Amino acid sequence: AQSVSQHNHHVILSEAASLELGCNYSYGGTVNLFWYVQYPGQHLQLLLKYFSGDPLVKGIKGFEAEFIKSKFSFNLRKPSVQWSDTAEYFCAVNTGFQKLVFGTGTRLLVSP
Amino acid sequence: NAGVMQNPRHLVRRRGQEARLRCSPMKGHSHVYWYRQLPEEGLKFMVYLQKENIIDESGMPKERFSAEFPKEGPSILRIQQVVRGDSAAYFCASSPAGGVYNEQFFGPGTRLTVL
Numbered sequence: 121a122q123s124v125s126q127h128n129h130h131v132i133l134s135e136a137a138s139l140e141l142g143c144n145y146s147y148g149g150t151v152n153l154f155w156y157v158q159y160p161g162q163h164l165q166l167l168l169k170y171f172s173g174d175p176l177v178k179g180i181k182g183f184e185a186e187f188i189k190s191k192f193s194f195n196l197r198k199p200s201v202q203w204s205d206t207a208e209y210f211c212a213v214n215t216g217f218q219k220l221v222f223g224t225g226t227r228l229l230v231s232p
Numbered sequence: 233n234a235g236v237m238q239n240p241r242h243l244v245r246r247r248g249q250e251a252r253l254r255c256s257p258m259k260g261h262s263h264v265y266w267y268r269q270l271p272e273e274g275l276k277f278m279v280y281l282q283k284e285n286i287i288d289e290s291g292m293p294k295e296r297f298s299a300e301f302p303k304e305g306p307s308i309l310r311i312q313q314v315v316r317g318d319s320a321a322y323f324c325a326s327s328p329a330g331g332v333y334n335e336q337f338f339g340p341g342t343r344l345t346v347l
Contacts, residue, residue: 124274156338163235164275164323164338210274218327219265219288220336222274 122147122215126223133201133230141196141226143185143211152214153194155185158225159207167209170194181205203232234259236326236339237306244345251311251318253342257326264307265336266299269321281307314346 125144133139145151155167168179175187185196194211208227212220237256245251257264262283267275268291280288281301292299296314301307311318321343325336 126274163340164325166335166337169335212275217288218263218280218334219277219291220267220275221277222267224272224274 122213122221124211124213124221124223126209126211126226128226129224131226131228133228135203135230135232136200137230139196139198139201139205139228141209141211141228143194143196143223144192145194145211145213145221146192147213147215149215153185153187154212154214154220155179155183155194155196156210156212156222157207158210164210167196201228201230203230206230236261236324236337238322238324238339238342240342241340242343242345244347245314246347247315248313251314251344251346253309253311253322253324253344255307255309255324255326255339257307257324258328258337261326261328261337263327263329263334264301265325265327266307266309267323267325269323269341271320275323278309311344314344316346319344319346 123146127142153170156164157167158164168177170177170187178184208225210225211223264281266278269275277291279299296312298310321341323341324339327334
């Protein structure tokens with residue numbers, strides 16, 4: 121069965137620090153990859169997605185992610201975080217069926 | 233354009249009661265997905281429906297849980313005889329069509345607490 125691992129469950133950063141959240145998946149075939157964000161009290165929103173092409177994907181709010189097929193990874197990055205980035209971040213995989221397989225999430229706290 | 237609507241946002245039930253969770257997809261969306269998030273866990277797929285059809289229910293518990301998406305009205309996730317372990321956040325998502333390239337838009341979730 122497909123699975124998604126997010127190794128960092130809680131991350132605390134100061135404003136302007138750089139962010140990298142890890143995401144690894146287990147599936148040997150073609151995958152579609154997503155990062156969702158859930159701000160406090162709000163619903164999940166799509167940050168970015170990868171289907172094919174350039175493995176470096178740019179999303180909203182200055183986020184980007186790099187798909188490294190050989191490492192089965194899709195890490196999320198942002199060069200300089202802001203207090204408003206405080207949220208929970210979910211990596212998800214779609215392996216050819218409609219359902220998404222989610223990681224357990226990473227809670228990011230950015231201190232001003 | 234209204235997003236995915238879920239109601240109620242919070243639902244409290246006693247053990248043995250029934251819980252009904254509603255999901256209205258975005259306008260123009262005919263595909264609905266239900267996910268469950270248990271405390272300290274990621275979202276887990278439960279069921280995928282189109283109008284009047286269950287397409288994939290591989291994530292649904294075998295007993296007490298059912299889902300429908302009628303021709304008219306919202307999709308309903310029904311949990312009979314709730315137990316404490318059913319306490320979770322239940323999220324609904326919708327997409328305009330099926331297929332892996334269609335983004336799923338999520339609702340705000342229903343937080344079910346079973347006393």
